[in-house]
Amino acid sequence: MRAVAPNGLTTPSSFPNAMIPTKNLPTPSIRRLPGYLRLLKAARARGERVTSCTRIAEELGQQSVQVRKDLSVTGVSGRPKVGYSIDELIDAIQDFLGWNRKTNAFLVGAGNLGAAIINYQGFAEHGLNIVGVFDSNPALFGSSIKGHKVMPVDDMLGCAKMLNGYDIMVEMGVITAPASAAQTVANQLVEVGVRAIWNYAPAVLELPDYVLCENVKLSESFALLTSQMKNRA
Amino acid sequence: MRAVAPNGLTTPSSFPNAMIPTKNLPTPSIRRLPGYLRLLKAARARGERVTSCTRIAEELGQQSVQVRKDLSVTGVSGRPKVGYSIDELIDAIQDFLGWNRKTNAFLVGAGNLGAAIINYQGFAEHGLNIVGVFDSNPALFGSSIKGHKVMPVDDMLGCAKMLNGYDIMVEMGVITAPASAAQTVANQLVEVGVRAIWNYAPAVLELPDYVLCENVKLSESFALLTSQMKNRA
């Protein structure tokens, strides 16, 4: 019997997952999956049971073959002439993205952006589980965001140890602090033992190899828009 | 005499800019420009006058040839052995991106995310000039965000007309409203006459061809991070 790893390689099923060579899955495909997921959930909410790549592509303005290829990374298979089971697709995408399990996270920077992320229901639905909110501004200490008391950033390590005592591991750090503080915060998060950092600060972070990092670059998107406006003016 | 358009095509200088065929400039390059700009401004603040692609590439962990190609879209030229003038590069990038002029914008959705964008100094420095903040929640009407009174979303067109009377055109709409309201808001912004929409709501917007749209997809970035975490676990 053989198992097909998410990277498409066929490996004996006795092969522990951890030993499957971490393949470079096509980043663009992964980026598009959340869009499909949103659409599929909407369709399910309307009571639909199956859908086709043609329909998804139409709604999103893409090529159906691209949708098919993207969906294939999750391992689901559809039925010719019929299409895909919506339930199955939703499960497969969430599974592939790691969105059907909770991801414990510390968030550092309790300003408007931090509050937006904490309050946004969407991320919670994708498993983001904030277990600590920190800031360096004493004026914010003790205030509450969605039930989370804002704590001094210097208490971060202490809080993590406390949580570890209850077998709660902090896997992710969300940085919504200003760029000037980002590296310091990142260092503290590494101390805490996070495996990944979701960084909203416009700064390049120095991190150990074993810590994943994803930089949200809001200026990129603004740049694309204004440069196009200029070209059209 | 000849002018070199930002698209790299050489055209007679008598050629009106508007008639230069809008070329598809490499999107990845444009996306990387804000990163270079940030670095260059930091270098200038340290008192440096020139820099090289090698140094920029090193600081960002890219290939120097890529930096060179990216910078070339702005039209600047460096001097072999010396490098580029930092001042010149900063000017050229800002010029290319349309960041050295103000872009008047309405922002709709005065929640945490909206407030974050209004308060973030970076966007203001890139020319984002908020001239109206709107929401549908009466509880927010009259409250202030960085000096902007939050107004009822239904007053949007009226406000725009008033501004137009003073020759202030609203060029951009920023949507920080929930996905469920996004299309309605977009329609209202089109009525107002915006040429571009910066959409933070996870929704596909139907817009006339002449309105540019840039969707900020925060889930994309979360998806990349969690899927990698899963692959490593």
Added chain:
DNA sequence: TAGATTGTTAATCGATTAACAATC
């Protein structure tokens, strides 16, 4: 001069799209 750098052309790599067989 030698060496660091720019600027450009060619080669490589990866992603998208086209074409088409298989299937229900």
Added chain:
DNA sequence: TAGATTGTTAATCGATTAACAATC
């Protein structure tokens, strides 16, 4: 059966990288 769809292989397209001449 005919037609819509999946799944896959091949062709195309675009972006990155390698190679190298030009320059100061």
